[in-house]
Amino acid sequence: MESAVDELTRALMEVHREMRAILGTVARGAGLTAQQIEMLCVLENRHPSFGELAELLGCDKTNITGMADRLARRGLVARQHDPRDRRVTRLQLTDHGRSFGTTLKRSVAAAVAERYGDLRAPERAALAALTQARQG
Amino acid sequence: MESAVDELTRALMEVHREMRAILGTVARGAGLTAQQIEMLCVLENRHPSFGELAELLGCDKTNITGMADRLARRGLVARQHDPRDRRVTRLQLTDHGRSFGTTLKRSVAAAVAERYGDLRAPERAALAALTQARQG
DNA sequence: TATTGTTATACTCTATAACTATA
DNA sequence: TATAGTTATAGAGTATAACAATA
Numbered sequence: 001m002e003s004a005v006d007e008l009t010r011a012l013m014e015v016h017r018e019m020r021a022i023l024g025t026v027a028r029g030a031g032l033t034a035q036q037i038e039m040l041c042v043l044e045n046r047h048p049s050f051g052e053l054a055e056l057l058g059c060d061k062t063n064i065t066g067m068a069d070r071l072a073r074r075g076l077v078a079r080q081h082d083p084r085d086r087r088v089t090r091l092q093l094t095d096h097g098r099s100f101g102t103t104l105k106r107s108v109a110a111a112v113a114e115r116y117g118d119l120r121a122p123e124r125a126a127l128a129a130l131t132q133a134r135q136g
Numbered sequence: 137m138e139s140a141v142d143e144l145t146r147a148l149m150e151v152h153r154e155m156r157a158i159l160g161t162v163a164r165g166a167g168l169t170a171q172q173i174e175m176l177c178v179l180e181n182r183h184p185s186f187g188e189l190a191e192l193l194g195c196d197k198t199n200i201t202g203m204a205d206r207l208a209r210r211g212l213v214a215r216q217h218d219p220r221d222r223r224v225t226r227l228q229l230t231d232h233g234r235s236f237g238t239t240l241k242r243s244v245a246a247a248v249a250e251r252y253g254d255l256r257a258p259e260r261a262a263l264a265a266l267t268q269a270r271q272g
Numbered sequence: 273t274a275t276t277g278t279t280a281t282a283c284t285c286t287a288t289a290a291c292t293a294t295a
Numbered sequence: 296t297a298t299a300g301t302t303a304t305a306g307a308g309t310a311t312a313a314c315a316a317t318a
Contacts, residue, residue, distance in 0.1 A: 008263060016156065019151070020156075020174075023152070033286080038152075058153075062309085062310070085275095087317045088276065088277085112145045112148060122262045123265060127144060127147040127151070127263070130151060130255065131151065169284065185299075187299065198287070221294080221295075
């Protein structure tokens with residue numbers, strides 16, 4: 001018999017894997033990678049430093065330089081120097097990046113609806129609670 | 137105001153990103169990659185063909201060859217030829233791979249407990265049901 | 273001295289196209 | 296002819312170590 005935490009872990013792992021497949025498909029169709037879509041989504045409500053981005057994405061800060069370069073080359077993001085600490089660089093969506101991100105989110109939402117659209121209210125509430133509880 | 141699907145998508149994206157960070161940290165500590173951990177987890181209850189593995193992991197089948205090679209080199213998985221169709225190869229956990237996977241799952245569960253441990257029982261049950269319902 | 277972002281390097285993940293073996 | 300896995304190739308993600316600029 002499984003403990004409550006093991007059961008929760010198994011469910012979260014499966015959600016993670018299915019979302020990874022969805023993001024990969026959407027990214028492929030848009031000529032991007034899943035990691036790039038994730039970065040665009042993270043930037044939607046934030047203007048983080050490179051170090052903060054690394055922590056948000058769960059990777060080393062040395063990776064952020066190259067990812068930012070590749071997204072900047074496509075005109076989706078732009079570097080912004082922090083005036084209060086000249087060591088710090090922040091990343092921002094461009095207007096193009098923001099509208100492109102909106103299009104991507106619509107594609108992801110369509111795939112989510114197809115895959116999870118038959119969810120009952122309790123499951124949806126649980127998912128919402130999962131992420132909202134941690135913001136307080 | 138957000139639609140129900142948009143809200144669900146946002147929650148799933150956030151769960152995905154946080155699980156990605158957790159898996160990355162656990163993988164780093166174990167000298168593996170997040171993708172390798174995912175493959176070991178997928179193999180726990182299945183013995184899929186390479187094509188099925190590609191679909192489960194949301195990537196092209198050409199990637200599976202190299203991933204299987206690298207995990208086999210560490211003695212964690214083993215190829216198995218399907219006797220009914222000699223074109224098909226299936227992948228299996230070795231005994232070592234299974235016990236190693238159990239250790240990894242314990243690390244992931246510990247991180248999940250720390251991050252999501254304040255969830256109430258109803259939310260946990262709903263989340264567990266989230267993925268079980270879809271198997272029927 | 274410590275921190276932030278960068279560069280150099282090596283390995284892994286990823287998709288596309290072409291290939292071999294089997295059906 | 297069609298399908299399963301492989302190989303070759305190129306680009307992207309990843310961590311470690313060393314570095315320049317700033318604090």
